Amino acid sequence: MTPFFSRLLSRGAPILGDVRPSDAAAIAAIHGLSFQRGWDEHEVYRLLIEKNVVAHRAVSGRKLIGFIVSRLAAGEAEILSVAIAPAWRGRKLSRQLLDLHLRCLAGLGTRAVFLEVDEHNAPAVRLYRRAGFRDIGRRAGYYQGGANALVLRRDLG
Numbered sequence: 001m002t003p004f005f006s007r008l009l010s011r012g013a014p015i016l017g018d019v020r021p022s023d024a025a026a027i028a029a030i031h032g033l034s035f036q037r038g039w040d041e042h043e044v045y046r047l048l049i050e051k052n053v054v055a056h057r058a059v060s061g062r063k064l065i066g067f068i069v070s071r072l073a074a075g076e077a078e079i080l081s082v083a084i085a086p087a088w089r090g091r092k093l094s095r096q097l098l099d100l101h102l103r104c105l106a107g108l109g110t111r112a113v114f115l116e117v118d119e120h121n122a123p124a125v126r127l128y129r130r131a132g133f134r135d136i137g138r139r140a141g142y143y144q145g146g147a148n149a150l151v152l153r154r155d156l157g
């Protein structure tokens with residue numbers, strides 16, 4: 001695509017919506033830029049086609065620039081990953097994605113949402129606290145390098 005058309009298509013606010021299995025490569029790419037342990041495309045694809053997995057994306061033009069993925073079981077959900085492409089961070093996009101995701105989970109009858117986050121990951125911890133997640137535990141040395149994980153919970157509905 002020429003630079004002119006790519007600029008034209010990427011104008012305006014990012015659009016949020018459901019992830020499709022064909023987004024697997026783009027999600028794997030953002031994941032690889034965001035976490036020490038990457039997900040490969042096939043791993044992401046297999047995850048996205050699971051019946052109990054719910055995922056949303058942010059798109060600018062034709063480019064996927066952020067995603068969030070959860071797995072549901074017995075009325076509860078675990079957020080497995082959320083990431084925004086580096087060039088799009090710092091614009092509260094993750095908050096919009098998380099809001100949409102939580103509304104969708106609530107609509108599916110989810111009563112509580114859980115996640116683990118590195119306690120030193122300030123933007124992520126702030127994102128979740130602002131969205132009403134509360135500490136329910138701490139896993140010492142959970143991450144590579146010895147960082148602790150906070151276990152957070154948000155009740156829905």
Ligand SMILES: CC(C)(COP(=O)(O)OP(=O)(O)OC[C@H]1O[C@@H](n2cnc3c(N)ncnc32)[C@H](O)[C@@H]1OP(=O)(O)O)[C@@H](O)C(=O)NCCC(=O)NCCS
Pocket residue numbers: 034035081082083084085088089090091092093094095116117118121122123124126127130
């Ligand atoms: C975590 C992540 C999804 C946040 O996405 P984002 O849309 O860029 O979020 P924002 O930059 O708008 O910031 C979220 C909050 O953190 C704050 N923040 C940003 N950088 C910060 C920093 N270095 N220190 C403290 N707070 C910070 C922002 O001010 C904002 O708080 P506010 O809403 O109270 O103002 C994004 O940084 C990312 O993709 N990181 C890599 C993947 C990751 O760590 N995912 C979370 C795993 S659980």
